[in-house]
Amino acid sequence: VNPENLRYTRSHEWIRIEGGTGTIGITEHAQKELGEIVYLELPEVGRVYGAEDEFGTVESVKAVSELFVPVSGEVIEVNQRAVAEPGIVNDDPFGDGWLIKVKVSSDGDAEKLLSAEQYTAYLKEEEKHA
Amino acid sequence: MPSPDSAAPKRTPLFDLHRELGAKMVEFGGWEMPVQYSGILEEHKAVRERVGVFDVSHMGEFEIAGSGATAYLQRLTPNDVGKLAEGHAHYSAFLTERGTFVDDLLVYRRGADDYMLVVNAGNTPKDFAWASSRVEGGVSVANKTDEVALLSVQGPRAGDLLNRAAAEPVTDLKYYSFRMARVFGEPALVSRTGYTGEDGFEIYLQPAAAPKVMRRLLEEGRGLGILPCGLGARDTLRLEAKMALYGNDIDETVTPWEADLGWVVKMQKGDFVGRDALARQKEAGVPRKLVGFEMIDRGIARHGYPAQTAHGAGIITSGTHSPTLGKPIGLALLPTAASAVGAEFEVDIRGRLAAARVVPTPFYKRPKEAPA
Numbered sequence: 001v002n003p004e005n006l007r008y009t010r011s012h013e014w015i016r017i018e019g020g021t022g023t024i025g026i027t028e029h030a031q032k033e034l035g036e037i038v039y040l041e042l043p044e045v046g047r048v049y050g051a052e053d054e055f056g057t058v059e060s061v062k063a064v065s066e067l068f069v070p071v072s073g074e075v076i077e078v079n080q081r082a083v084a085e086p087g088i089v090n091d092d093p094f095g096d097g098w099l100i101k102v103k104v105s106s107d108g109d110a111e112k113l114l115s116a117e118q119y120t121a122y123l124k125e126e127e128k129h130a
Numbered sequence: 131m132p133s134p135d136s137a138a139p140k141r142t143p144l145f146d147l148h149r150e151l152g153a154k155m156v157e158f159g160g161w162e163m164p165v166q167y168s169g170i171l172e173e174h175k176a177v178r179e180r181v182g183v184f185d186v187s188h189m190g191e192f193e194i195a196g197s198g199a200t201a202y203l204q205r206l207t208p209n210d211v212g213k214l215a216e217g218h219a220h221y222s223a224f225l226t227e228r229g230t231f232v233d234d235l236l237v238y239r240r241g242a243d244d245y246m247l248v249v250n251a252g253n254t255p256k257d258f259a260w261a262s263s264r265v266e267g268g269v270s271v272a273n274k275t276d277e278v279a280l281l282s283v284q285g286p287r288a289g290d291l292l293n294r295a296a297a298e299p300v301t302d303l304k305y306y307s308f309r310m311a312r313v314f315g316e317p318a319l320v321s322r323t324g325y326t327g328e329d330g331f332e333i334y335l336q337p338a339a340a341p342k343v344m345r346r347l348l349e350e351g352r353g354l355g356i357l358p359c360g361l362g363a364r365d366t367l368r369l370e371a372k373m374a375l376y377g378n379d380i381d382e383t384v385t386p387w388e389a390d391l392g393w394v395v396k397m398q399k400g401d402f403v404g405r406d407a408l409a410r411q412k413e414a415g416v417p418r419k420l421v422g423f424e425m426i427d428r429g430i431a432r433h434g435y436p437a438q439t440a441h442g443a444g445i446i447t448s449g450t451h452s453p454t455l456g457k458p459i460g461l462a463l464l465p466t467a468a469s470a471v472g473a474e475f476e477v478d479i480r481g482r483l484a485a486a487r488v489v490p491t492p493f494y495k496r497p498k499e500a501p502a
Contacts, residue, residue, distance in 0.1 A: 035154075035362070036171045038451035039430055039458070057480070059430055061170040061451050062362050064480075 001028055001120075003094055007070065007110055008119035009052075014094065015070040017110055022071055025098040026058065026089065029123055034060040037086040042067075042099060047075045051109045055100065058089070071109035073102035142187035143279050143337040144344055151358050159252030161188035164360040173363035174453040177326055178494075181285035182359035183347050186332075187340065190254030190275045192247040192261060198268030199243040206264055206403060207237065208386065210396040214239045218307045219321055222394055223386065224260055225404030229411060231380045231389070233257050236323065238308060246274075246319075246334075250376045264403075279340035283347060284330030284367075286496075287354040292331050294350045295343075296320060300331065314346040325364060327371025328496055369448050369459065370494035372422055378433050379420055379447040379461050387416040388463065419469040420447065422491035423460055427484035430458040431477040438483070439468035439475040446477060452493060459493050462486075 006014040012030035015022045031037065039059040049055055049069045056067045078100050082089055089097035104110070114122060139162040148155065153164035164185065166173060176182045194203060203211045209222035216239050224232035233253040238246040249257045258273045265271055283291055289301040297312040300320045308321030316339035324330035335343060348356060365375070374380045374389055385408060386395050395408060425431065430449055437444035442465045449460030468475060471490050476483045 035166060036169050038171075039428075041429065059451070061366060061453070062165070064430075064432065 002116045004116045006094070006116060007113035008116065008122075009068065009070045009113060010122060011066075011068050013068060013070050015110070015113065017071075017104055020104055021076070022073060022102045022104045022110075023098050024055075024070060024100050024102065026067070026093055027119070028093050030065075031090045031093045031097075034058065034063060034065060036060055037089045040083050040086050040089070040099070042078045042083060043075050045075050045078060048105075049073065049075070049102070051106075051112075058086075067099065069102065070113055071102070071104050072106055073104045075100050076103050077101040140188070142185055143340045144185045144187065147341050147344060148185065148358075153358070153360060156361070158361055159188055159250065159254075161251055163188055164358070166360040166362045167358045170360070170362035170366060171453045173357050173359040174366050176355060176357040177285045177328055177359060177363065177367055178454055179286065180355035180357075181283060181287040181291055181351055182357050182363065183344060183351070184282040184284065184359050184361075184364055185280075185340075185344065186282050186364075187279040187337070188251035189280055190249040190251060190257065190273065191278045191280075191334070192249065192258065193272045193274050194245040194247060194261075194269065195243060195272075196269045197243055198266055199245055202264075202266050202269045203237065203245060204400065204402065205266075206261065207235075208395040208402050208404065208408075209237070210399040211237060211239070211245075212399065216241060217309060219323060220306060223391075224257060225386075225402075225408075226382055227404060227407060228382075229385045229404040229407035230382045231376065231384055231386070232260055232382065234374060234376055234380060234391075238319075238321065240319075248280075252377060277337065279335050279337045281333045281335070281340065281344055281347065282324055282326075282330060283333065284324045284326040284328050284359075286329060287351075287356075288328070288330045291347065291351045291354055291356065292320070295347060303331075314343050316343055318343075325371075325373055326367035327373070327492065327494055328367070366450055366453055369450055369461070370452055370454055370492065372461070372492040374420070374461075375448060379463075384420070384463070385411055385416075387411055388418050389420045416466055418444065418463050419466050420461055420463050421469045421471075421488045422493060423462055423475075423486045424489050425458045425477075425484060425486050426474065427486075429477075429479045429482070429484045431460050431462075431479060431484065431486060435480075436478040437462050437464060437475050437486075438478070439464055439473070441465040441467040444468070444475065454494050460486075464488070 148164045156165040207222040219238040236248040303322040318335040432449040435446040444464035452459040
C-alpha cells in the first residue's frame with residue numbers, strides 16, 4: 001500500500017524527489033489515524049525549512065497534528081486544492097492529496113529517510129506497541 | 131480524559147459489538163468507548179438527517195430513594211425537584227459551596243420518593259462520594275452504574291424506529307418525560323432526552339440485554355438509514371446545540387450564571403448547596419460568560435487555547451469544525467464586558483493570533499417539524 005517510489009518519515013510524511021523537486025504529503029496510515037480531515041494550515045511559497053522542521057498542521061474533527069518536512073528546502077508550490085477541499089487528503093493521500101513541493105537544497109537529507117519496505121516494517125512495529 | 135487512577139479502563143456490555151462494527155476505541159472518563167465507526171462527519175449527518183444509535187453506558191446512574199429523598203435532592207441540587215412530576219426528568223447539577231459545578235446531571239422522578247440521577251462517567255466516583263457524604267435521615271443513595279446499560283437513539287427518524295422497537299407507545303412522550311416499556315421484549319426505561327439537539331430517546335436497560343437491543347435497533351433501523359455513532363459525533367452534535375460538556379465548558383471553577391445555565395437555578399425554591407455563593411455573585415456581577423463564537427480568520431480554536439479581548443483574557447472551552455455549518459465553531463469563557471454578540475476577540479492558535487466573533491447560540495436548532 002505504501003508506494004515503492006516514495007521515501008518516508010517516522011512522523012508519517014512521504015516525499016517523492018524528481019529532478020531536485022520534492023513533493024510532500026502524508027501517508028495512507030496518517031490519514032486513516034487522523035480520520036476526516038477538515039482543515040490544513042500550509043506555508044507560503046518561498047518559506048525555507050531545515051529537515052524535520054514543522055511546516056504546517058493538519059486537523060481532523062477531533063485532533064490536530066503537526067507536519068514536518070522530510071528534507072531541507074524552499075517551498076515552491078502549495079496544493080491549494082487540498083487547502084480548499086481537505087477531504088482529498090483522505091481520499092488520495094499519495095496522489096491528489098499532496099501538500100507542498102519544495103526545491104530540495106541538500107541531496108544528503110533523503111538518505112536518512114525510510115524506504116517503503118522500512119516504513120511498512122516501522123508501522124508493524126508501532127502497531128505492536130500500541 | 132485519563133482515568134483518575136492507572137487501572138485499566140472499564141468496558142461497557144457492548145464492547146465486543148463495537149469491535150465487530152469496526153469502531154475505533156478510545157479511553158474516555160475511565161471507559162474504553164467507541165469514538166467513531168464509519169467517520170464523525172457521516173455519523174453526525176446521520177443523526178441530523180436520519181437516525182443514529184450511541185452506546186452511552188459509561189454514564190453513571192444513582193438511585194435515590196426513601197421518605198426524605200425529595201427534601202434531600204432539593205438541598206443537593208439547584209433545580210426545583212418539588213415541581214418535577216413523576217414520569218418526568220430535568221437537567222440539574224451538583225454545586226459546590228462556591229456555586230460552581232461538581233457535575234451537571236439529569237434527575238428522573240420515578241415515584242414520589244424514588245429518583246434516578248444520571249451523571250458524567252468521569253465524575254461518577256466523585257459524585258457518588260459527594261452524594262453519599264451528604265445523606266440525611268430516611269434517604270438511601272445507591273450507585274447502579276454497573277447494573278445499567280444506556281443506548282441513545284437520536285435523529286428525526288428516532289421516533290419511527292422506537293415505534294417498531296417498543297411494545298408500548300413511546301412517541302407520545304413529551305420532551306424530558308419517560309415511561310417503562312419493553313424494547314425488543316426487554317424491560318427498559320425510555321425517556322425522550324438526548325445530547326444532540328435532535329429529537330431522540332434514551333433507553334436504560336439491563337446490561338445483559340444491551341447487545342441484543344443494539345443489534346436489533348441497527349437491523350430495524352437499516353431502512354431508515356441508521357448508523358452506529360461514537361463519542362466524536364456526540365461531541366460535534368452537542369456543541370452545535372450548545373450543550374455544555376463537563377471538563378470542557380463547565381467544572382469546579384464555573385458557576386451556572388457564568389455558563390449561561392441560570393435557568394437551572396431556582397433561587398426562590400429555598401436553600402440548596404451553593405445558593406449563598408450564587409446570590410453573592412449575582413449581586414456583585416458575573417465576571418465572565420460562556421459564549422458561542424465563529425472564526426473570522428482561518429483556523430480551529432480548540433479547548434484550552436487562550437483568548438484575548440478588549441476587556442482582558444478569556445479561554446476557549448470547546449472548539450471544533452461544525453459538520454452542519456461546514457466551518458469552525460466553539461465556546462469560550464470571556465470577560466462579561468467582551469461577551470456581547472458581535473464582539474470580536476483573538477484566539478492564540480498555537481502561537482498565531484486569529485480573529486473570532488461572538489455569535490448567537492445555539493449554532494444549530496432543529497426544524498420544528500421533522501420533514502415528512
